Amino acid sequence: MGPDAPEAPRKRRRSTKKLTTTSDAGEDEEEIYENLRKFPHCLLLTRVGQFYESYFEQANEIANLLNIKLTSRKWGGSRVPMCGFPLIHLDKHLKVLVQQHKRFVAMCEEFPLKERFGVKEFERRVTRIITPGTLIDEPFLDAHENNFLLAISCLSPQQSDKDVDIGLAWIDISTGEFYSKHATLESVQDELARISPREVILPDAFKDLKDHHLMDALAEENCFLSFVASGEGHPADNATDARHIHKSELASHRISLTSMERVAVDTLTSYLNMHLLENMPPLTEPTQDNVGRMQIDAHTIKALEIRETNYEGGTRGSLFNVLKRTVTNGGARLLSRWLCSPSTSLSDIAARQSLVEFFLRRPHLEADLVQLLTKVDDASRLTQKCLAGRGDPSDLIAIGKTLHTWSKISAMLATEKDLEEKEQLNYSPEEWRSLDALMSRMHTLTELLDAIHKALGVDGESVDRNLEELSFEGENELETGLPKLVNWKLPVSRWFVRTESSKTLQHLYKRFQGLLTEKDTLENRFQRDYGAPSLSLRASPGQGMHVHLSRKRDQPKLNNDANFIPTYESGSTKCFFNQEWSQLGNQIVDIMERLALEEKEVFNSLRNMVNEYSFSLKRNSEIINELDVALSFSKVANELKFVKPNITDDDVYDVVNGRHPSVEMGLLTSGRVFTPNSIKLDPNSKVHIITGPNMAGKSTFLRQTALISILAQIGSFVPAESATIGIVDRLFSRIGAKDDLFRDRSTFMVEMLETADILRRATDKSLVIMDEVGRGTTVRDGLAIAFATVHHLTTVNRSRTLFATHFHELAHMLGHTDEATGSGTYQKLRFYCTDIDETEDGYFSYSYRLRPGVNWDSHGLKVAQLAGLPSIAIETATSTLKSLQ
Ligand SMILES: Nc1ncnc2c1ncn2[C@@H]1O[C@H](COP(=O)(O)OP(=O)(O)O)[C@@H](O)[C@H]1O
Ligand SMILES: [Mg+2]
Known part of the structure; x- marks a missing residue:
């Protein structure tokens, strides 16, 4: 328990088999030891109720890094060091551990197996190891930059010649962007500067290499390194089940990686499997990064202050910052990527230019589109979150709104084109060509939008559920499923699912209402038959289903009645067990449980649907990113x-x-x-x-x-x-x-x-x-x-x-x-x-x-004078210069 953990009655269980035995500390201790042994390179955080806790030697270290209080607890007859913090501080502390101190954190989560009357039973397991390069949806992710994890393969670590072949594979787990490239040691530093990875994975064999070109380049670029034993992990078959990938796209996707690229991709995949564990999203094949691009060497990216300035790595005054007028996060990331890898294709450049020209001629349209873009959410990150099994209702609602806005963008462009065509004023199909080509690649996702709308009631605008007010407390809270029984009415759906969206839900809900009516009828009947107006039918953790009498003078009326077995008495209240109510009450609870399960089912199938559409979702969001950058170029061209x-x-x-x-x-x-x-x-x-x-x-x-x-x-x-x-x-x-x-x-x-x-x-x-x-x-x-x-x-x-x-x-x-x-x-x-x-x-x-x-004159003395050197010093310098000549 945390230093001030709530005292909820709870039983902790490790395995589903022994649900009924009582908690014993030895078992918990064993579990922690086992996890520490299993993940020796990680800091282990174990969820205990509303807290994350750390024990044994690690507690000292974590308390120190996080600047939190170190305490101790009694375990197996001796005291062990421990520290902990409440759930709500998780992100803040992860940022410190992972981003600042580059530590790996193994998250051991708690999964409720069952809860009735407030008593919970749990299973615990490590679900993920968080590393700097494997962030999924952490709020400390930079929205405007990719978070790339890069694997480098190299056949012979001993060779350091610049023409040695290497393979590169890099992925942004938060967006799913995945690339591979065959290169040589010579260009590795430039690639590092361009990709700007948050973490680089290398085979173990490189660990102690000195004076190696690769290691020098990695040091020069300040890369954070992780080593993996060769052959560690098994790249699982993660071919995505994307029904909606069009045939032609599948064909263009099937690429032939070089053997070096393949090794890098495999290393990357097995590393991800080992660390993302239960949050591993399905992977597609990487995009081969061999399109024509201007290569900018590592020094130049820094010296020209393209992404950040040389003053403390800030971005103010960087080219990126001067140029950036994008309104979406994806647009900003695309711009940042383009700046470090400009195109060398005349046709690509021409197409982009013509978009800029197009919008410069239509400032009204530009403004309207920008307005719409502000309503677009980060669809590639949201989709990826769902693929990693972490999307919650607010994410699906955000995806729904984004889909809605996308279709409005398409519609707005179509209307504009129609109008120009009709008016014939300055309409030229030529001008529309690049934009048409871009937008024609958008996939229509009406089916998905309809499904989200049906289940969650999102049409993008009208239903503006106040999501902020309804806080989500994380997966585990959502999964406990059971509402408190005191009120005898359903709480707001934890899954935001509308009853109308499923036949089963409608049916269950009707039964639920019916049973509540039965309860009222029963209560009225008891009150009437026994003349006890203070009688009510209740349930509580301590007593289960019981009949409750609150007034002293009502109490004798149930005494000596075989249907009412007294169970509890205190002050003016008295409780009885009643067979009829007990049966009815349990039925109600069963229905509530089934309703919660069914809602979760509806939600899960919706999330699966998002996953099936993930290819199209990401694709569309890339197109919208390009549109955003084009609008940004047009704005900047106009302003500057x-x-x-x-x-x-x-x-x-x-x-x-x-x-x-x-x-x-x-x-x-x-x-x-x-x-x-x-x-x-x-x-x-x-x-x-x-x-x-x-x-x-x-x-x-x-x-x-x-x-x-x-x-x-x-x-x-x-x-x-x-x-x-x-x-x-x-x-x-x-x-x-x-x-x-x-x-x-x-x-x-x-x-x-x-x-x-x-x-x-x-x-x-x-x-x-x-x-x-x-x-x-x-x-x-x-x-x-x-x-x-x-x-x-x-x-x-x-x-x-x-x-x-x-x-x-x-x-x-x-x-x-x-x-x-x-x-x-x-x-x-x-x-x-x-x-x-x-x-x-x-x-x-x-x-x-x-x-x-x-300029034959270096004007050194004039510069010195301009700089304000004392005039006497200038005079001395002048005469010295004369004598030198
Ligand atoms: N074309 C210009 N117009 C106006 N001011 C300039 C221009 N070029 C440079 N400057 C100013 O002069 C400063 C010094 O320029 P810099 O290029 O560093 O000179 P140099 O390399 O010749 O020593 C810059 O920081 C800037 O403020
Ligand atoms: Mg200079």
Whole structure:
């Protein structure tokens, strides 16, 4: 019992066989020990009534981690440490244990077998082990991010060559999104950065590997690792029973995984089976993640602050945040995923762009749709919850409402199209094509909606049952089924099931009403026959069915009557056993039990129906997510004055007056304006060298170039006056100086590692931005390295490159001409620079505007002056500079 557990009479049982024996502590103790032995890597929480409890050594640890009181209880003749907390604090504490401390928690739940008159009998078992990567519906799940669990397979752990084949399989258990990919060790870190898994599963063989590329990448990406013994667990046959998967979809679903992918999928599946236990949802085959996408390397995802900023990992100011206008959770997750894996397919991008254009032309429709989308629930998570056997009535009601809203969205679009067609004003079937193609993939789910409506009375709008008021206390409470007997009337259905929804329910309910009438009749008859108006027919835990007399003067009237056997007396009340009432009362209780069971049955079959439709539900919700993102793109294009980029197959990058979306936003908030810049990279000028003083906008320009290419390839419009962008296959960056002292690497080493990676992997379709390479070492070394890097990029990689440097000597080495081009081998190079404007009164300001040429003056002293160095110090610096020259 918890420190202040309710004193309900209860018997605890482990097995269904021995229902009648009384509770004994030894049995409980045995049970806990057994679970601790069975799940040695877990913290065990055992449900006891309204509490979760922990015993023995673990209690110390849990009390410590959760900052709750450690007590003790007497068990088997000695005292053992224990701690516990009430049910309602479970989520809060799980968040601490699982999310914060990355501990595995084994949940041992209690299942009522029977309850009558308040005495409960239980069975207990571990139903699930909660780990960071296997969250299902915990409220601390981030609604706007996927919660991926990733398994990596690798044939020979000893080999660390970059071309070693590996298999990846990852799943978000909360949404059911499941992918696999064949890759090599070389790209593993980029995949990790993109997938951003909450937990990574590796074979045991990797546990003690040092100096292994995979282990380095995992450490670099801060991944939380779980190890599994090879061959552990058996991937159960979990082929989903999805009647409603269309034939064609099944065909497109049947994919051939490589053997490495298969191993990863099997590892993932058996890990899930071992941990989700009774909450294991059926799995489909994974989607093979081999569609064309722009590969963004791990450093770049971080350096460009795509998902989160570098300040404490927050999201304010990240590209995601500046861009996000989505209203659904699924839409936000899709946007976040797209940002880290832009498309390389011209047709996909064109289709997305045309949706954005479509909505930009129809602001009224956009607003109406957004309004509807706010009513859409997170259908993929709700469906997944049902698949895991955890959906409750409020979830089904939410699904019903969402289905209703989906059909309203479809209807709204159809009406709009009709209207345009009739009015013929600006109707063009061409404009509707992308939207039609998207929406035509929606499955109609009328049958499911009708069933939910029938059973739960949800039509999405009219029945707005106040769910918040009716609290659900979790599965176990729901399963106890039996109402208190005192009132002799049915409580609100725990399953929210309408009586009209089932013939059996109607029948039972009628019988129930009939029996109640019989009870009233019997009560009246007794009162009349015995002249005892205070007589009532009752039931209670202590006494079962009994006849109750509350007035003293009525009491003698039943004495010495063979039909009434006195059982209890206290003060003015007296109780009797009566055969007739006992039979009737028990009938009523039986009916109530059957009603509760039948309601549960109706609910369960409804939930099964959701499971059968799960494929369509998730599919529709993906389509709605895409719609949400398209609407979001349209909104942002309108608000931030983005234009539609022209996407081509050539190696060009031609942007007129481009802007950095988040820097521009930041400046705006302090009332300043952003200076736009143009850039034209093409096969005849693929590498641009950018010089200029500190703080004049070089890095900003480099980043905006990369961001615009990402925006363009996710199908968004871009912050510029016009843009033509040839598909970028890989995006690389070497930006910023991040010291990795923890892992014993100097800034310079990090810089060189990243540079090496780029020179090895960038292709002629790639976009490379390099910021001040060679800064971390001596001028001579730095210059030499910078030169070699530019040389390699120009002659070997031939990537579209922006190279910012403060080594203006580099310009000489590359044969700078008066036309601001290189010469000889480097004639396709171009030079641009930023500058400082000098005003007449001796002040300076940054121009931020790029111009062709090289800035030969580093303006170091002017920057120092702008920064407010004391004027005496500036004078000293000026004279020192003179003497140096
Ligand atoms: N195009 C621009 N227009 C207006 N302000 C800018 C622009 N580019 C940069 N800035 C401002 O100047 C600051 C420094 O820019 P940064 O790109 O870091 O310079 P650099 O890399 O040349 O040292 C930015 O934080 C921003 O506030
Ligand atoms: Mg800079």
